[in-house]
Amino acid sequence: MTSRRRLVRELPLYLMLAPAVVVVLIYSYAPMVGIVMAFQRVLPGRGIFGSPWIGLDNFAFMIRMPNILQVLWNTIRIAGLKAVAGVIVPVAVALMLNNVTSQAFKRTVQTIIYLPHFLSWVILAGIFIEILSPSGGAVNLLLGRVGIEPIYFLGDDRIFPWTMVATDVWKSFGFGAIIYLAALTDIDPTLYEAAVVDGAGRRQQTRHITLPGISGTIIMLSTLSLGNILNAGFDQIFNLYGPVVYRTGDIIDTLVYRIGIANFQYGVATAVGLFKSVVSLILIGIAYRLADKWADYRIF
Amino acid sequence: MNQRIVKLPFLENVANLALLALLGLLCAFPIVHTLALSFSSASAASAGLVTLWPVAFTTQAYxxxxxxxxxxxxxxxxxxxxxxxxxxxxxxxxxxxxxxxxxxxxxxxxxxxxxxxxxxxxxxxxxxxxxxxxxxxxxxxxxxxxxxxxxxxxxxxxxxxxxxxxxxxxxxxxxxxxxxxxxxxxxxxxxxxxxxxxxxxxxxxxxxxxxxxxxxxxxxxxxxxxxxxxxxxxxxxxxxxxxxxxxxxxxxxxxxxxxxxxxxxxxxxxxxxxxxxxxxxxxxxxxxxxxxxx
Incomplete structure (x- = not known):
């Protein structure tokens, strides 16, 4: 086929792509060009092309920030804890649901536990700030009845990271459980029949058939969460934190927001953001390679 | 869809169902509590009297x-x-x-x-x-x-x-x-x-x-x-x-x-x-x- 005929035949495909390509060039690729601000002292009104170059000064400033290591550690700690809990709880719940014989009961529980996934962190923050309040919040009132002093779930910097992990699990475990439940129902039933014939008990079936049957999904999802180790959950933390918990609760994304949007230090904020993007990209690369190797997973 | 071959023993089954029901309550509680608060009177809410049901029902907040x-x-x-x-x-x-x-x-x-x-x-x-x-x-x-x-x-x-x-x-x-x-x-x-x-x-x-x-x-x-x-x-x-x-x-x-x-x-x-x-x-x-x- 001549290249001319080929082009005519492929023309509709290019037409289909055109609007999206324009949007993505402007709003995804142009900001990548804007990364040069990380190497500039960005002056208001002068923009990307008018601001003076200052080499790596913004990065030097970033490294000298007194809280930068703490923020990095907070990010990794909260994201890591969420990732671990985000595998264990949904897998356990999926296994429990899989043991339920009453379809009506199973459906009811599923309907309730999936719902929080679809609510925004703004709404959930409103709810959690209310029920976790140390002065009259429902949770502390209940704890008070068994003689426990009010706990500052959102105001005590030793407890705050755990509150983030717990509320994140609360929001997402139901949705995570569906994925594992789908993997469980894909297990070949004849494997169980064969196991019964061989005299395997229920525990042995779980150990030798059920868990290996979903291990691919578990490995795939846990590996992919490695790419998110610097994403500790901006939406959640931004809506729930405050200066009293910066010591343990401030993460890279909230720091970038405060430096950039609140304090207009565009150069430094871009530098911190770039640091995060590059580290994340490397981790995603490693994660996809591992997921491909261990679980035969590819995005395309 | 359910592929269990061996059913859970009675006690384990009850524990399993109870735990799942508890998880369901844990998910529903904050949402139901918010709904109850929104229909309660201001004084009942600030006195901490509301749990899962409106106290002194009112639509004033709405x-x-x-x-x-x-x-x-x-x-x-x-x-x-x-x-x-x-x-x-x-x-x-x-x-x-x-x-x-x-x-x-x-x-x-x-x-x-x-x-x-x-x-x-x-x-x-x-x-x-x-x-x-x-x-x-x-x-x-x-x-x-x-x-x-x-x-x-x-x-x-x-x-x-x-x-x-x-x-x-x-x-x-x-x-x-x-x-x-x-x-x-x-x-x-x-x-x-x-x-x-x-x-x-x-x-x-x-x-x-x-x-x-x-x-x-x-x-x-x-x-x-x-x-x-x-x-x-x-x-x-x-x-x-x-x-x-x-x-x-x-x-x-x-x-x-x-x-x-x-x-x-x-x-x-x-x-x-x-x-x-x-x-x-x-x-x-x-x-x-x-x-x-x-």
Whole structure:
């Protein structure tokens, strides 16, 4: 086929792509060009092309920030804890649901536990700030009845990271459980029949058939969460934190927001953001390679 | 669907069911509690008397909220955002998914474009350059800032392209034999066979638009243009004194902050609760289709 005929035949495909390509060039690729601000002292009104170059000064400033290591550690700690809990709880719940014989009961529980996934962190923050309040919040009132002093779930910097992990699990475990439940129902039933014939008990079936049957999904999802180790959950933390918990609760994304949007230090904020993007990209690369190797997973 | 061969022993079964019921209660409690608060009297709420049922039932909090023009206005902005944003998202998703679902022979540049879009998921310029580009294109303080920068949900494109590829090739070949071009194949053959996943993706983007708060908060200069979630963020979650009008300050003393907050949160949840039964029906399909490999 001549290249001319080929082009005519492929023309509709290019037409289909055109609007999206324009949007993505402007709003995804142009900001990548804007990364040069990380190497500039960005002056208001002068923009990307008018601001003076200052080499790596913004990065030097970033490294000298007194809280930068703490923020990095907070990010990794909260994201890591969420990732671990985000595998264990949904897998356990999926296994429990899989043991339920009453379809009506199973459906009811599923309907309730999936719902929080679809609510925004703004709404959930409103709810959690209310029920976790140390002065009259429902949770502390209940704890008070068994003689426990009010706990500052959102105001005590030793407890705050755990509150983030717990509320994140609360929001997402139901949705995570569906994925594992789908993997469980894909297990070949004849494997169980064969196991019964061989005299395997229920525990042995779980150990030798059920868990290996979903291990691919578990490995795939846990590996992919490695790419998110610097994403500790901006939406959640931004809506729930405050200066009293910066010591343990401030993460890279909230720091970038405060430096950039609140304090207009565009150069430094871009530098911190770039640091995060590059580290994340490397981790995603490693994660996809591992997921491909261990679980035969590819995005395309 | 249930493949258990051996049933759980009685006691373990009871423990299993009890634990699951407890998890269900744990998920439902905060939401039911909020609903109960919103219908309780201010004094009962501040005395901590409310748990799962309204105490001294009143609709005062809802009347206060629904008489607040700022709340109504931002509810309207959010509604417009969903009505405009969802069709834009879906049209672009479909138009990109089709070329990316073609074979290398049919579309030589497929690999290039697949990476062109996927790279934007893997790497981004970060918050500040994104904010500045939106400023440069004149969208700050414009409704379109909520629609255009996020017009292409790349993850949904991947799901839909994978789903297109799972449709038997013979159907397309038969249509092509009858002289159908790419547009006809897309609209007459593939789309009618993709209704479940299209429904799933439509619901996903509708929920995403309804729930988005950050872009509205930083891209709109005047609170009058805030979508509901941004309004809630700045007025209810993180009250900024500059955002409260004198009327708000005066009335807040008349009625417990607690019950009005609960009422506003619950109203913002209602659209999600309405589409939830449909979401639940379709999203399992969506997840399964997404895992089909090409």
């Amino acid at each position: 009347r206060f909220v629904l008489e607040n023009p700022a709340f109504i206005r931002s509810f309207g902005v959010s509604t417009m955002r969903v009505l405009v944003g969802v069709p834009v998202n879906m049209i672009l998703t479909i138009l990109v998914a089709y070329p990316l679902s073609r074979s290398k022979e049919e579309f030589r540049a497929r690999g290039f474009f697949a990476w062109f879009f996927v790279i934007t998921v893997l790497f981004s310029g970060g918050l500040i350059p994104w904010y500045m580009v939106i400023g440069q294109t004149g969208l700050i303080d414009s409704f379109w800032a909520l629609i255009i920068p996020g017009a292409l949900p790349v993850f949904n494109v991947i799901l839909l392209a994978n789903s297109f590829r799972s449709i038997p090739k013979e159907l397309e070949e038969a249509a092509a034999m009858d002289g159908a071009g790419h547009w006809t194949i897309l609209f007459r053959v593939l789309l009618p066979l993709s209704l479940p996943i299209l429904a799933t993706l439509t619901l996903f983007v509708a929920v995403a638009h309804w729930n988005a708060w950050f872009d509205g908060m930083i891209l709109m200069n005047s609170p009058a243009k805030y979508p509901l979630q941004s309004y809630l963020q700045t007025v209810v979650i993180n009250p900024d004194p500059r955002m409260l009008t004198e009327r708000d300050l005066a009335l807040l003393q008349l009625i417990s902050n607690r019950t009005t907050r609960a009422a506003q949160i619950f109203i913002a949840m209602i659209p999600i609760l309405i589409v939830y039964p449909f979401l639940q029906r379709y999203f399992t399909t969506g997840i399964k289709l997404g895992s089909v490999k090409g």
